[in-house]
Amino acid sequence: MTAIPNLTPAYAEMFLAIAGMALLMVGVFRKSDPIRGVTMLAILAFAVAAVLSISTNGAETVTFNGLFVVNAFTGFAKLLILLGAGLAMLLALPWARNEGVSRYELPVIMVFAVLGMMMMVSANNLLSLYVGLELQSLALYVLAAFNRGNLKATEAGVKYFVLGALASGLLLYGSSLVYGFSGTTSFAGLADALTGAESNAGVIVGIVFVICGFAFKVSAVPFHMWTPDVYEGAPTPVTAFFSVAPKIASLCLFLRILVGPFEDLMDQWRQVLTVICVASMLWGAVAAIAQNNIKRLMAYSSIGHVGYALIGLIAGTQEGARGMIYYMLIYLFMNVGTFAVILSMRVKDRYVESIDDLSGISKTNPAIALALTALMFSMAGIPPLAGFFGKYFVFAAAVNAGLIPLAVIGVLSSVIGAYYYLRLIKIMYFDGSVENFDRPDYSTSLVMGVCALSVVVFIFLPEPLLAGADAAAAALFQG
Amino acid sequence: MNGFVENLPLLSVITFTPLLGVLLLLTIRADDPEIVARNSRWVTLWVTVGTFLASLLIWTNFDSSTADFQFVELAAWFPEFGISYHMGVDGISMLFVILSTFLMPLCVLASWDAIKTRVREYMIAFLILETMMVGMFCALDMVLFYVFFEGVLIPMFLIIGVWGGARRVYAAFKFFLYTLTGSVLLLIAILAMYFVAGTTDIPTLMTTDFPFQMQFWLWLGLFASFAVKVPMWPVHTWLPDAHVEAPTAGSVILAGVLLKMGAYGFLRFSMPMLPLASEYFTPLVYGLSIVAVIYTSLVALAQEDMKKLIAYSSVAHMGFVTVGIFAATQQAVQGAIYQMLSHGVVSGALFLCVGVVYDRLHTREIGRYGGLVNNMPKYAFVFMLMMMASVGLPGTSGFVGEFLILTGVFQVNTWVSLLTATGVILGATYMLYLYRRVIYGELVKEDLKGMLDLSRREIAIFATLCVVVMWMGVYPMSFLVVMEASVTKLITDYHAALDAHALASGLVDGVRLALGR
Numbered sequence: 001m002t003a004i005p006n007l008t009p010a011y012a013e014m015f016l017a018i019a020g021m022a023l024l025m026v027g028v029f030r031k032s033d034p035i036r037g038v039t040m041l042a043i044l045a046f047a048v049a050a051v052l053s054i055s056t057n058g059a060e061t062v063t064f065n066g067l068f069v070v071n072a073f074t075g076f077a078k079l080l081i082l083l084g085a086g087l088a089m090l091l092a093l094p095w096a097r098n099e100g101v102s103r104y105e106l107p108v109i110m111v112f113a114v115l116g117m118m119m120m121v122s123a124n125n126l127l128s129l130y131v132g133l134e135l136q137s138l139a140l141y142v143l144a145a146f147n148r149g150n151l152k153a154t155e156a157g158v159k160y161f162v163l164g165a166l167a168s169g170l171l172l173y174g175s176s177l178v179y180g181f182s183g184t185t186s187f188a189g190l191a192d193a194l195t196g197a198e199s200n201a202g203v204i205v206g207i208v209f210v211i212c213g214f215a216f217k218v219s220a221v222p223f224h225m226w227t228p229d230v231y232e233g234a235p236t237p238v239t240a241f242f243s244v245a246p247k248i249a250s251l252c253l254f255l256r257i258l259v260g261p262f263e264d265l266m267d268q269w270r271q272v273l274t275v276i277c278v279a280s281m282l283w284g285a286v287a288a289i290a291q292n293n294i295k296r297l298m299a300y301s302s303i304g305h306v307g308y309a310l311i312g313l314i315a316g317t318q319e320g321a322r323g324m325i326y327y328m329l330i331y332l333f334m335n336v337g338t339f340a341v342i343l344s345m346r347v348k349d350r351y352v353e354s355i356d357d358l359s360g361i362s363k364t365n366p367a368i369a370l371a372l373t374a375l376m377f378s379m380a381g382i383p384p385l386a387g388f389f390g391k392y393f394v395f396a397a398a399v400n401a402g403l404i405p406l407a408v409i410g411v412l413s414s415v416i417g418a419y420y421y422l423r424l425i426k427i428m429y430f431d432g433s434v435e436n437f438d439r440p441d442y443s444t445s446l447v448m449g450v451c452a453l454s455v456v457v458f459i460f461l462p463e464p465l466l467a468g469a470d471a472a473a474a475a476l477f478q479g
Numbered sequence: 480m481n482g483f484v485e486n487l488p489l490l491s492v493i494t495f496t497p498l499l500g501v502l503l504l505l506t507i508r509a510d511d512p513e514i515v516a517r518n519s520r521w522v523t524l525w526v527t528v529g530t531f532l533a534s535l536l537i538w539t540n541f542d543s544s545t546a547d548f549q550f551v552e553l554a555a556w557f558p559e560f561g562i563s564y565h566m567g568v569d570g571i572s573m574l575f576v577i578l579s580t581f582l583m584p585l586c587v588l589a590s591w592d593a594i595k596t597r598v599r600e601y602m603i604a605f606l607i608l609e610t611m612m613v614g615m616f617c618a619l620d621m622v623l624f625y626v627f628f629e630g631v632l633i634p635m636f637l638i639i640g641v642w643g644g645a646r647r648v649y650a651a652f653k654f655f656l657y658t659l660t661g662s663v664l665l666l667i668a669i670l671a672m673y674f675v676a677g678t679t680d681i682p683t684l685m686t687t688d689f690p691f692q693m694q695f696w697l698w699l700g701l702f703a704s705f706a707v708k709v710p711m712w713p714v715h716t717w718l719p720d721a722h723v724e725a726p727t728a729g730s731v732i733l734a735g736v737l738l739k740m741g742a743y744g745f746l747r748f749s750m751p752m753l754p755l756a757s758e759y760f761t762p763l764v765y766g767l768s769i770v771a772v773i774y775t776s777l778v779a780l781a782q783e784d785m786k787k788l789i790a791y792s793s794v795a796h797m798g799f800v801t802v803g804i805f806a807a808t809q810q811a812v813q814g815a816i817y818q819m820l821s822h823g824v825v826s827g828a829l830f831l832c833v834g835v836v837y838d839r840l841h842t843r844e845i846g847r848y849g850g851l852v853n854n855m856p857k858y859a860f861v862f863m864l865m866m867m868a869s870v871g872l873p874g875t876s877g878f879v880g881e882f883l884i885l886t887g888v889f890q891v892n893t894w895v896s897l898l899t900a901t902g903v904i905l906g907a908t909y910m911l912y913l914y915r916r917v918i919y920g921e922l923v924k925e926d927l928k929g930m931l932d933l934s935r936r937e938i939a940i941f942a943t944l945c946v947v948v949m950w951m952g953v954y955p956m957s958f959l960v961v962m963e964a965s966v967t968k969l970i971t972d973y974h975a976a977l978d979a980h981a982l983a984s985g986l987v988d989g990v991r992l993a994l995g996r
Contacts, residue, residue, distance in 0.1 A: 362641075363597075377633055382659075383626035392622070392666070396560065399670040407670065411663035418659055422636070422652060430640045430648050459626070462557060470559060 006063040009070040012052040012078065013118050019045035020111040027104030034104040039093045042107040046086045046114070053078045053118075060475065062124060066186050069124040072475035076325065076468050077121045077252035080332060084244035085114045087336045087447050091343055092237035094441035098349070099235070101147055109146075110241065113139035117249035121256075126175040126185040129253065133171070133217070136246060137164050143241070144234040156233025163226040167216030174209025177202055190261035204268050210257070211272055217250040220310065221279035224303050228291075231299035236351065239295055240339030243302050248328050251306070255313055255321055259476060266316050273314050278409055280307030285417035294342055294355045297420065298335070301379060304417055305331050311410055312394040315401040322473035323393035329469060330390035330458070334378050337451025341372045344440035344448065355424060360433025367445075368437065369428045371452035376425055378455045380418040386458035488552050490566040493534050493580065494614040497606035500526030504603055516598035520591060523602040527583040527609065534580040534613075541573055543961045546968035548619060548682065549573075556623075561678035565619040570965030571746055571816060572616045574958060575739060578823045579612040581947075582735045586728035588940050589831055593727060593838050594642060601642060604634040605728070612736050616743065621669045621679040624747075628740060629662055635729070635737070643724040650724035657717040661707035665744075668700030672752070685751045685972075691980070698756035701749050708741030711764075711801060712771035715794045722790035723843070727834030730786060734793050735827035739819045742800050746812070750804065751969060754976035757805065764805045769898045771798030776905035780912065785833045785843045788913055789826060792869065795902055796822045802899050803884035807973055811887025812966050813959055818880030820958065821868070821951055825877060828865040828944040832858070835937060836917075839930045845913065850922030855932045859918045861941045866914050868948045870907045876951030 007014065023041055027034045053075050060071035089107055096102045116136030123129035141164060145157020179185050181202035182193040194203065212223060219227040231239045258269055284304025291297040309331070312324030344365075345352050362369035378387035391414060398407040440448070458465070503522055509515050542549060548567035556564040568576060586605060594601050608631060615627035632655055640651035673679050676687045689697065707714045718738075722730045749757050772795050779791035796818065803815030835858060836851070837843055852859040868875035871882075881903060889896040922928060933941065951958060 362600075366600075382633055383629045388626070388629070392670075393560070395666065396670050396673065399667065400674050404667065404671065407667055408664070411667060412660070415656060415660045415663055419652070419656060422655060425636075426640060426648055426652070429637060430651070466557070466559075 005065065006061070009056050009061045009063050010068060010122075011056055012049040013115060013122070015052055016045060016049045016111060016115045016118065019048075020108060020115060023108050023111060027108060033102070035096055035102040035106065036093065038104040039089055039107045042111050043086050043089055045111060046082045046089075050079055050082045053082070060478075066188060067125045067128040068122050070122055073252070073256070073472040074122045076472035077248065078118050079468070080248045080329060081114060081117050081121070081245045084248060084332050084336060085110060085241060087451075088237055088241035088244070090443045090447050091240055091336075091340055094444055095235060095237045095343060098346070098351070099147065101149075106143070106146060109139050109142050113143065114245065117245055120249050121252050123253065124187050126178065130168075130172060130175065134168060136249065137168060140164070140242065140246060143238045144230055146238060147235045152233040153235060156230045159226055159233075160230045163216065167213045167223070170209050170216070171213025174206045174213060177206030177209065181206065187257070187261045191263070194261060194264050196264065204265065207262055207265060207269055208272055211269060211276075214250055214254050215276055218247050218254070218306050219303055220276045220306050221283045221303060222276075224280070224283070227303060228296045228299040232293055232295045232353075236295065236339060236343050239298070240336055243298065243335050243339070244332050247302070247306065248332065251309055251313070251324065251328060255324060256476065258313065259316055259321065263316070270314055270316065273310060274406060277307050277310040277314055278406070280304060280310065281410055281413040282416075285413045288417070288420045291420075292355055293353050294345075294358075295353055297355065298338060298342070301417070302335065304413070305379075307413075308391060308394055308410060311398050311403075311406060314406065315394075315397040315403060317397060317401055318473050318477040319400055320394070320397035321476050322469055323397040325469040325472055326393045326466065327390040329465060330378075330386045330455075333451045333454050334375050334387055337371065337375045337448055337455065338379070340444050340448035340451060341368055341375065343444050344368055344437060346438040346440070347435050349438065355427055357434065358424065358427050359431045360428070361437065362429045363433050364436045368440070368448070371448050372428065373425050374452045374456050376421040380421040381414050382418070384459045386455045389458065389462070489533070489537060490550050490568065490617045491552055493530055493537070493576065494566070494610055494617060496530045496533065497526060497609040500606045501603050504599055504606070507599065519599040519602045520587065523606060524584060524587045526606065527580070527587055530609065531580040531584060534577055537568065537573060538577060538961075541961060543570060544964060546570065546964040551619070561673065561680070562622045563620055563680065564623060565680060566617045567619045568617055570962035571969070572743065574816070574820055574961060575616045575736070575743060576613055578739070578820055579609065579616065579736050582731060582823065582827055583609050585827070585831070585940050585943065586731050588936055589731065589834055590726065590728045591936060593834065597641065601638070604638050608634040608638070608732060615740060619681045621672065621681060621684065621748075624681070625662075625666060625669060629659075631737060631740070632658060635733070638729045639721060639725045642726045642729070645724070646720070647724045650720040653717045654721040657714070658707055661704040661714070664700045665704030668697045671697060671700070681747070687752070689753060691755045694753040694756035695759070698749060698753045698760060701744065701753070702760070705741040705744040705749070706767075708744070709738060709797050709801060710741070710794060711767045711798070712774060712794065715771070715775070718794060719787050719790045722793075722830075723784060723786045727830055727837065730830040731827040734789070734830060735823040738793060738797055739823060742797065742804060742815065742819055745801070745804050746816070746969070750807070750973055754973045755980055757973070758977055761805045764801055765892070765895050768798040768801040769895065771795060772899055772902035773905065776902055776909060780905070780909040783845055785845055785913065785917070786830065788845075788909060789829045789833065792906065792909065793822070793826050795906060796826070796869075799881060799884050799899060799902065802888055802895060806884075806888040806891045806895075807970060808887040808890055809966060809970055810883045811891070812970060813962060814880050814883025814887055816962055816966070817955065817958065818877075818884060821876035821880045821948075824944060824947050824951070825865055825868045828941065828948070829869060831940060831944075832862045832865060835933065836930070840926060845916050847924070848917040848927065849920045849924060850918075851927065851930070852918045853922040854928065854930060857933045857938065861933070861945065862918060863914065864945055864948065866910045868952070870910050871903055874949070874952045876948045878952060879955040
C-alpha cells in the first residue's frame with residue numbers, strides 16, 4: 001500500500017499541525033512582543049481550522065486505513081473545542097502580560113493541545129485514540145506548569161503529569177485487554193466482534209479500565225482528586241482552557257466509543273458509569289460548599305457538571321447523546337464566562353481568587369456582578385437561563401430511557417449545588433463592599449460579555465445553536 | 480378596535496412589556512444617583528400602569544361563554560422536543576393575570592419612599608418578576624410554564640436578599656432552596672408526562688389518559704412543588720421567614736401572586752390531567768388543609784410580629800383554597816378561585832398596612848404600637864376594612880370566597896366543611912386581636928404621637944384597594960361569570976374521568992364475577 005490516503009477529511013488537523021509549527025517559527029524570529037502576534041495568529045488558525053472542519057463535515061468518511069473518521073458528530077465536537085480554545089486564548093493574552101510571563105510558547109502549546117483533541121475526537125481506532133490523547137495530555141501538562149516561577153503552578157504541573165500518566169496507563173492497559181480478547185483495535189472491528197457475542201470477562205475488564213482512564217481525563221469522581229489542585233495552581237486562563245476543551249474532547253470520544261463499538265455491552269458499562277455519575281453529581285455539589293477559593297470552587301462545579309453530562313451518555317440513546325452535546329455546548333459558555341469573571345478579579349494589579357474578594361461588587365462593579373449572577377443562576381440550572389435547558393435535555397433523555405431514579409438524584413443534587421452558586425451571588429449582592437476591582441482588560445470583558453449574554457438570550461434563539469447538535473447526534477446513531 | 484386587538488399577540492405584549500421597561504431602565508444615564516432613582520420610579524410606574532391597562536383589554540375582549548383557551552399564540556420553540564411557545568388564557572387563569580398586573584403599580588407606589596438604595600436595580604427586579612408571573616399564568620406549555628414558574632425565584636431571591644430586613648440572607652436562601660427542591664420534582668413529573676404523551680402542550684396533556692399507577696407518582700411530583708408554593712402545612716415554614724424579611728412590596732407580591740401559583744398548579748395540572756390520583760389523594764389534601772387552617776390560625780394568634788401574623792393567616796387562608804379545589808364541586812372550585820383573588824388583594828393590602836407603620840417607626844412588633852386611631856384615623860379605617868375583608872365579613876371580598884367554599888365542601892363532606900369553618904372563627908379572633916392591640920387603646924407611647932396619617936400617595940394606593948375589595952364583596956358576579964364556563968368544564972371532565980374509571984373497573988369486576996374467578 002503505497003497510495004497516498006485520502007487527505008481531505010483531515011485538512012483541518014493538517015492545517016493546525018502546520019500552523020502550530022509555523023507559529024513557533026514566528027515566535028522565534030519575531031523581535032518585539034511575540035506573544036501578541038502569535039496569539040492573534042493562533043486564533044486565526046483556529047478560525048481557519050473551524051472553517052475547514054465545517055467544509056469537510058458531510059457524510060461519514062473514513063481514511064488512513066480506518067484510523068481516522070469524520071462525520072457530523074466529530075465536526076460539531078471540533079467546533080466546540082476550537083471555540084473553547086479560542087475564547088480561552090483571548091483570556092490568556094492579557095493575563096500573560098499582567099503577570100509578566102509573555103512567552104509566545106503559550107499559544108503554540110495550546111494549538112498543539114487542540115490538535116491532539118481533534119485527533120482524539122476523530123479517532124477510529126484505539127491506537128489513534130491513544131496517540132491523540134497523549135498529544136493533548138502532554139501539551140496540557142506543560143500548560144499547567146506554564147507559570148514556572150510560581151510554586152503552585154509547578155506543583156500543579158507535576159501533579160497533573162503524574163496522575164495523568166497513571167490515567168493514560170490505565171487506558172492503555174484497558175485497550176490492550178480489549179485487543180487481547182477481541183483481536184482488533186479498530187472501532188469497526190470491535191463493533192463486529194462484540195455484537196451478539198457472549199459477553200467476555202476480559203473485554204469487560206478492559207472496558208472498565210478504559211472508562212477509568214477517561215473518568216480521570218474528565219475529572220469524574222472517584223478519579224477527580226487532581227482537579228481542585230490543578231485548577232487552583234494552573235494559570236487562570238489555562239484553567240479556563242482545561243475546564244472546557246479537554247473535557248469536551250474526552251466526553252465526545254467517550255460517547256463515540258461507548259455507543260459505538262461497545263454498544264452491545266451497554267448493560268455492563270452502564271452500571272459503572274451510573275456509579276461514577278451519581279458520585280460526581282453529589283460530591284461536586286457537596287464538596288464545593290466548603291470552598292473559599294473560587295478556582296477550587298469551579299473545579300468542584302466542573303466535577304458536578306461532568307456528572308450531569310454523563311447522564312446523557314448513560315441513557316445511551318440518540319436523545320441522550322443530543323442532551324450531552326447540548327449540555328457541553330451550554331457548559332462551554334457558562335464556564336468560559338465565569339473564568340473571564342475570575343480574570344477580572346484584580347485588585348491593585350494583582351489577581352485575587354478568594355470568593356470573599358467578590359464582596360459587594362454589585363455596587364462597585366455592577367457589570368461584572370450582573371454577568372456573574374447570570375452565569376451562576378445558569379450553572380445552578382434556574383430557568384430561563386441556558387443552564388436549565390442543558391439540564392432539561394439530559395434529564396429528559398434519562399427519563400425516556402427509564403432512568404428515573406438517576407434523574408431524581410440529579411435534580412436533587414442540583415438543588416444542593418444551587419446553594420454554593422447562590423452563595424456567590426449573596427456575597428456580591430448582600431454583603432458590604434471590600435475593594436474595587438481594577439478595570440478589566442478589553443478582551444476579558446469581551447469574553448465575559450459574550451458568554452453572559454449568550455446564556456441569557458439562549459432562550460429566545462435556541463434553534464441555530466441546537467440544529468448542529470441535532471445533526472451531530474443523528475450522525476452518531478445512523479449506523 | 481376589536482380587529483386591532485384580535486391581531487395583536489396580546490398575551491405576549493403583556494408578558495414582555497415589563498422586559499422592555501427593564502431595557503428602558505438600563506438606558507437611564509445620570510451622574511446623580513438621586514436622578515436615576517427618580518427616573519427609575521417614574522418609568523417603572525408608567526410601564527406597570529401601561530401593562531395593567533393592556534391587561535384590561537383581555538378582560539373586555541374575553542368571551543365568558545366558552546371554556547376554551549382564548550388569545551392563543553402558538554409558535555415553534557424546541558420543535559424536536561415537542562416544546563412550543565404556547566400562550567392562552569381561560570376563565571381560570573385570566574383573572575390571575577389581571578391580579579398580577581393590578582398589584583404591580585401599587586407595589587411600585589408602595590416602594591416609592593421606602594426603597595432608598597439601588598432603586599433602579601429594585602425596579603428591574605420587580606419588572607422581571609412581573610414578566611415571570613404573567614407569563615406563568617398564560618403559559619400553555621408545561622416547559623414554558625416551568626420556565627416562568629422557576630424564573631420567579633431569581634428576582635424574588637434578590638429582592639428579599641438585597642432589600643430585606645435583618646435576617647434577609649437566611650430568609651432568601653430558605654425561600655430559594657425550599658421552593659427549588661419542590662420544583663425539581665415537578666420537572667421530573669413534566670419529563671415523565673412528556674415521555675408518555677410526546678408533547679408538553681397543556682391542552683393535549685389534559686386529554687391524555689395516564690394509567691393510575693403513573694398518575695399516582697406524577698401527582699406526588701406535582702404536589703411536592705405546588706404544596707411548597709401554596710404553601711400547605713407542613714412545608715409552609717419558608718413563608719413566615721420570607722414574608723417577614725422581604726420589603727413591603729415583596730411581601731405583597733409573595734402573598735398576592737406567588738402563593739396563588741401553587742393552587743393554580745393544582746387547578747391547571749393535577750385536577751384535569753391526573754383526576755384519578757387527585758381523587759385518591761383528596762383525603763390527604765383535606766387533612767393537611769384542615770391542619771393548616773386550625774393550627775396556623777392558632778400560631779397566628781400567638782405572634783408578636785405583625786408581618787408574621789399576616790403570613791400565618793395566609794397559610795390558613797390558602798388552606799381554604801386547597802380544600803375548595805379538591806372538593807371538586809362547582810361552588811367550591813369557584814369559591815377557591817374567588818378566595819385566591821380576594822386573598823391576593825386583601826393580604827397585599829394588609830402587608831401594605833404594616834408597611835405604612837413600619838415606614839414610620841421601623842418596627843413590626845405589635846407591642847410597640849397602640850392607640851393609633853387617635854392620630855391616624857384614615858389609617859385606622861383602611862386597616863379595619865382590610866381586616867374585615869380578611870375575616871370574611873359579608874359585603875367584603877373575603878366573604879364570597881369563604882362562603883362558596885364552605886357551601887361547596889358541605890355537599891361533599893360535612894365534617895371537612897365544619898372543621899374548615901372553625902378557621903373563620905379563629906381568623907376573626909387573631910385579626911381582631913391584632914387590630915385592638917395596634918389601633919385601639921390610649922395613645923400613650925411617646926414615639927407614636929408624632930406619627931402622621933396616610934400621605935396622599937398612600938391614600939391613592941389604599942383607595943384603589945378599598946374599591947376593589949368592596950366591588951368584589953358587593954357584586955361578585957362580574958368575576959364569577961368569567962370563570963364559570965371554565966370551571967364547569969373542569970368539574971365535568973373531572974367527574975367524567977372518575978366515572979369512566981369506575982365503570983371500567985366495575986366492568987372488570989363484573990367480568991371476573993361472570994367468569995367465576
